[in-house]
Amino acid sequence: MLKTHRVLLLLSFFLLSACRSSEFNLDLEQQVEGATLLQFSKEGGFVLPPIPDSNPLTDGKAELGRHLFYDKRLSGNQTQSCESCHIQALAFTDGKALPQGSTGETLALNSQSLTNVAYNASYTWWNPILIRIEDQLFIPLTGDTPVELGINDGNLNTVLQRFRDDPSYQALFAAAFPNETDPYTLVNVAKALASFSRILISDRSAFDKGQLSDSAKRGQQLFFSESLECFHCHNGFNFSSSTVTINTRFPERVFFNNGLYNLNNNGSYPEDIQGKFKVTADWNDMGAFRPPTLRNIELTAPYMHDGSIATLEDVIDFYAAGGRNVTSGANQGDGRLNPYKSDFVNGFTLSAQEKTDLLNFLKSLTDYEFIADPRFANPFPAAEL
Numbered sequence: 001m002l003k004t005h006r007v008l009l010l011l012s013f014f015l016l017s018a019c020r021s022s023e024f025n026l027d028l029e030q031q032v033e034g035a036t037l038l039q040f041s042k043e044g045g046f047v048l049p050p051i052p053d054s055n056p057l058t059d060g061k062a063e064l065g066r067h068l069f070y071d072k073r074l075s076g077n078q079t080q081s082c083e084s085c086h087i088q089a090l091a092f093t094d095g096k097a098l099p100q101g102s103t104g105e106t107l108a109l110n111s112q113s114l115t116n117v118a119y120n121a122s123y124t125w126w127n128p129i130l131i132r133i134e135d136q137l138f139i140p141l142t143g144d145t146p147v148e149l150g151i152n153d154g155n156l157n158t159v160l161q162r163f164r165d166d167p168s169y170q171a172l173f174a175a176a177f178p179n180e181t182d183p184y185t186l187v188n189v190a191k192a193l194a195s196f197s198r199i200l201i202s203d204r205s206a207f208d209k210g211q212l213s214d215s216a217k218r219g220q221q222l223f224f225s226e227s228l229e230c231f232h233c234h235n236g237f238n239f240s241s242s243t244v245t246i247n248t249r250f251p252e253r254v255f256f257n258n259g260l261y262n263l264n265n266n267g268s269y270p271e272d273i274q275g276k277f278k279v280t281a282d283w284n285d286m287g288a289f290r291p292p293t294l295r296n297i298e299l300t301a302p303y304m305h306d307g308s309i310a311t312l313e314d315v316i317d318f319y320a321a322g323g324r325n326v327t328s329g330a331n332q333g334d335g336r337l338n339p340y341k342s343d344f345v346n347g348f349t350l351s352a353q354e355k356t357d358l359l360n361f362l363k364s365l366t367d368y369e370f371i372a373d374p375r376f377a378n379p380f381p382a383a384e385l
């Protein structure tokens with residue numbers, strides 16, 4: 001289980017750094033300069049995502065980031081890379097309910113998809129104050145409650161030296177940080193990984209190409225209907241109401257409780273995974289999580305912040321029931337009656353055909369070019385890792 005005091009310490013640090021540097025670069029010309037890797041669809045595609053002034057996007061940084069993302073030398077004990085939990089074929093999730101870090105500790109949260117991660121108004125499932133990928137990355141890199149990649153004060157220099165000593169990384173770091181004599185720092189590692197994360201743009205699904213089957217078209221109608229209400233929370237081009245672009249002046253960071261739990265019949269979620277409540281301690285935020293993008297949702301099972309729903313069919317049944325009644329065990333309680341549940345999660349009835357239609361619409365958001373795109377793929381020959 002997570003030790004909360006450590007997390008809070010981390011959070012206060014992030015709050016401070018967020019205040020200092022929450023300015024995003026809104027100069028479009030400046031943002032795209034040199035960043036040919038940042039591909040946006042030509043026909044009616046997405047507007048640019050916000051990019052922090054402190055870390056302009058360049059091809060050099062994204063390419064260094066790609067190498068680091070797939071390199072197990074980035075973990076203290078060299079057993080894990082970012083890819084261990086974020087696999088391209090699974091839209092950068094890992095297929096597990098809960099992942100384990102490099103020293104075997106189980107995490108409390110499900111590995112998130114990195115699909116269009118540049119556009120998220122906040123980072124992680126639950127945290128409203130982590131608003132830059134750069135800041136979020138210090139958790140997998142250096143977090144110790146639980147350990148993920150396990151970089152710490154004791155091994156930081158050893159980890160950085162692995163890259164300083166490697167001729168191919170010497171070239172990559174030089175291209176990424178051309179004006180620095182010793183660019184081998186954790187801050188630069190985070191900048192490169194954030195740059196790589198930002199180019200993971202998925203906009204080539206059947207939905208984007210207007211290639212919906214008749215069934216998927218009917219499912220789209222259902223998705224956007226006032227009876228199912230899905231679109232209130234999963235809306236906009238990224239199917240998440242917590243989305244920002246270069247044009248967003250006043251970001252909305254929204255979080256919802258969709259009725260997964262109701263411990264003690266007082267609305268509680270299981271300890272340590274209580275959503276935004278963990279930061280605000282406001283009961284109205286109990287069980288409130290950021291609505292995830294539904295792009296590539298077919299590939300990212302199991303679902304929800306704790307991976308507690310196995311299939312997309314089960315997710316639809318869950319919403320149809322208006323929440324989840326956990327009838328036994330430690331998490332017993334009727335989530336349908338959770339007092340903090342959103343008014344948009346009320347339950348509905350679907351025929352078998354309508355359920356298939358909704359599923360087909362969700363599957364139309366799968367982007368097969370994204371998961372096969374060589375620019376996002378492991379750059380190392382198979383034998384090397």
Ligand code: HEC
Nearest residue numbers: 081082085099100101109110111112123124125140148193
């Ligand atoms: C041990 C598994 C694990 C490893 C290793 C890992 N992650 Fe994650 N990642 C997660 C989990 C779990 C979350 C959700 C965390 C939460 O909600 O608190 C996440 C969240 C993220 C997010 C936020 C996504 C969003 O939509 O808010 C980004 C970005 C990310 N990871 C990138 C990386 C990068 C880059 C690395 C390598 C430095 C990495 N991760 C290593 C499991 C992992």
Ligand code: HEC
Nearest residue numbers: 228229230233256289290291292303304305315319342344
């Ligand atoms: C009140 C806002 C709201 C409504 C309405 C809503 N969702 Fe969600 N959805 C969320 C939130 C928040 C989560 C994450 C909850 C969690 O992990 O605890 C989520 C999670 C999901 C997931 C799992 C995502 C993942 O990456 O694991 C799917 C699939 C999904 N919703 C589909 C739908 C569909 C289909 C509908 C309509 C039937 C719908 N949602 C209605 C807010 C909403």
